[in-house]
Amino acid sequence: MQSIKAQFISLWRAWFRDPIRPFGVVSVLLLLALAVAPAKDHFSEWHSYQKQYLRLILDRGDAVTLQRHFRGGIQQIWLPDLGVVDRCQTCHTGLAEASLADVSTQPFRRHPPIPHKLDEFGCVVCHRGQGAATTVAEAHHSALAREEPILPARYIESSCGQCHHAPMAGTPRLNEGRELLARYGCVRCHTIRLPDGSMMAATDDPPPLTHIADKTTREWVYAWLKDPASYASSATMPNFQLSDADARDISAFLMATSTPQPGDTLAVPASSKAPDPAAGASLYGESFCASCHATQNAAGNLVGGNIGPELTRIGSKVKPEWLQAWLKDPRNYDAHTQMPHYRWTDQELTALAGYVANKTDSDFLANVHLDAPTPQQIAHGKALVTEYGCAVCHEIRGVAKPENFAPELSRIGSKPLAQLVFTAGMPKTLPDYVDGKIRHPRAFGAGLRMPLYTFTAQQVDALTTALLSLTDRSFALPSRLQIAAQPMTTYQPAGHAGKLMAELNCFACHRINGRGGDMAPDLTWEGSAVQRPWLDDFLKNPNTLRPALIRRMPRFNLSNSERAEVTDYFMTVYQTADFDRDSMPLGGYSAALVEQGRQLFYSKYSCQSCHMVNTQQDKGYIGPPLTQVGSRLNAAWIYHWLKNPQALRPGTIEPNQSMSDEDAGALTAFLMMQKTSGKPGAKQ
Amino acid sequence: MKRLLWIPGAMALVIAAGCARQPVAAPAAQATAFGSAIVESSGGKQLGAPGAALPQPLVVQVNDAQGNAVTGAFVIFSGSGGVRFEPTESLTDSSGQLTTNVMLGGTSGRYELRAASTDKSGKPFTLSITELALGYQEQVGYAVDQNYCARCHDQESSAERVSNYDNLAVKPHAFTDGQTQDALSDADLTAIIGHGGPALNHSALMPPYGATLSRAEVQALIAYIRLISDPPWRAAGVVYAKR
Known part of the structure; x- marks a missing residue:
């Protein structure tokens, strides 16, 4: 012990003969300690990305503009009401630069155009991951408790589904996945509660097994x-x-x-x-x-x-x-x-x-x-029926319908990894878990009862996308951001005609007042559109309009009185309040006006590209043939339709041509002259 | 001390066992035959989604100089932007074909893939295949195209959707027609979509959609048309002098 002390003292004397020396050494140490922070900053991952970015834009034609846009240091989007603290733009420096469209190296790629602004929604709302992190590993790949990694690109549409609950043109996979959840009755066993409190409803139709x-x-x-x-x-x-x-x-x-x-x-x-x-x-x-x-x-x-x-x-x-x-x-x-x-x-x-x-x-x-x-x-069969939950979907005598038969999936998209059981060899991420559960439901343990579905790979992706949209965040987001799906109305036509329409199930194909399918035209204002004799004749023989379609209106063989009842109901009830269907005459237009309409039809508006008036020369086959339109539609309907088709039938593909009143009037006169010859409806 | 002599022996055993467990690289499939050209059988120019598998697998065929299919030729696939293949390399089957599932990379846009093989002398020959990943905007454009435009602009006629192409006196351009597109700026396309054919002195058979489609939908449609253009669309753009 003594020898060590002696050695130490001799060393001390050898180094610091001068008493000023310790002060110098301590100062240098302090300087070094102070330098750690800036050095750490300088050698950080994000700093090297920013330097790479500056080198990348240096050779570009618009370098000056890009350099002016560039802001060094940590960049942050802070949105308290969305719970967003995103520093992604620290490395992803070119996200908003439209001129970087040709750059494909990450993290400098431009963000592809989407309808939302970056500084209104941030990044993690859609991409998930850890927004506040400033290293790639932490931001993209964190698997710690309460943290989630970046969402793989193939499921990105699920993020749209956190707010948008109605189908959208830009999210085909999400739409398909939601439709599958409803059509395959997944939501019969697995409750899915949406942020607005409603439940996702099944659209399948399991038959009763009572007889x-x-x-x-x-x-x-x-x-x-x-x-x-x-x-x-x-x-x-x-x-x-x-x-x-x-x-x-x-x-x-x-x-x-x-x-x-x-x-x-x-x-x-x-x-x-x-x-x-x-x-x-x-x-x-x-x-x-x-x-x-x-x-x-x-x-x-x-x-x-x-x-x-x-x-x-x-x-x-x-x-x-x-x-x-x-x-x-x-x-x-x-x-x-x-x-x-x-x-x-x-x-x-x-x-x-x-x-x-x-x-x-x-x-x-x-x-x-x-x-x-x-x-x-x-x-034993009865015990099995109870065990497998057959009565969730089917009505079975002697077996009560079980409630909450399978785990609720309302927040499956945010399920912590710690709560998941993976099979051997599968990647330990939530999307892979959901995907695996759909593909091999029984592989995750003994005694599982979930049945096997025969989905294609695309369908599994779609289902996974739809399920991953069910997140904690979608419940936490402010309700002003929630865009609910338009639910089907419970519209029910009244009286005996209503009963007839239920028997014929018009709503399977047609939509009326917000209820029904979309295979056939919306009939909400059919009474304003068509002339009564035509409708009666059409119900007798639906072959008269668009005979070449594969899926079309069947003939129900209604009796005369039934037909009259349905026709009367349509003509009376399904009228628009926007105009009076009898406000324009069905015939008697001047020859000059009709000729003017003909010229507009064939030249200025070139309606023949989609419609036929003269079967000898016109070939257009997108819209219905107009050879007998004067016996089918009311003049007022044609006029208002020409002025704005989407106002009368939302979503129709006939373009709104912003037609003047005069042109619409002339075209209406021309079209009203296209009458049936010698058939019911001709005598107008 | 002698009692511990077994330790080095045991360690050697563990190391030997550990080394034996090292994954041995699977030997690359040995080509049993050689062709002279690769042709695409199916699966090119598909519309996919970023990060997802293409709807249809990619099938290529190796032919010899006479154009006969070659069985057992070695084919390897490659592509940039994070494209993955399943399998990446293999031998052609009894009909001379090799089928692979393609997973596109995580970003939208055009993916150039390559299938390569070698002839008898070891000289490589390749086939280029293009696949497209639709981003959000292009996806919206695709939906607009399917609903409004394809009925005339698409010549493919199916029972479910009969094409009107043959019925038109002036034939519309296919959206994939690259040469035509290069001559049209985005402003031209916006004008012709919004105001109809007469806006650019073209046929009035093309109706105006400016009052029917939203601005965003028109932009999305243009983005989609630009993506599917073949050969790839070349924006006129600003040309800068070389430094």
């Missing part, structure tokens, strides 16, 4: 349960990956719990000769069944609409007596079905049912052989 034995066989139920996609490639029912025994027991229970309902079946008339298959096929075509129902063609592609179920193998599913009764009146079996009530004659019914029932697949049920069920099997 399923009237409709189909146990063998079909078994095969369907085993793999719905093998019956219909477009099935929205997922695959529960049931064992043979489980599928056997569930099918036994469903058949046992089914109670026959009067009117579910109708004896197939034993006619002397088999129905003509060609008649059934042509009736299937004439009734435009394919507008809603798809079938697989020879190449394996689905052709037809997706409003109703796929009919490729329907003959292997339904019982002929049920089909007969269903086609006669679908609402007897399922009061909420989308299927319209066609008024077919008994003969037509038999022909159509025969044609539809012929769509069979002999392989589908070939290997299904089920013995009569035992009571134990039925009881």
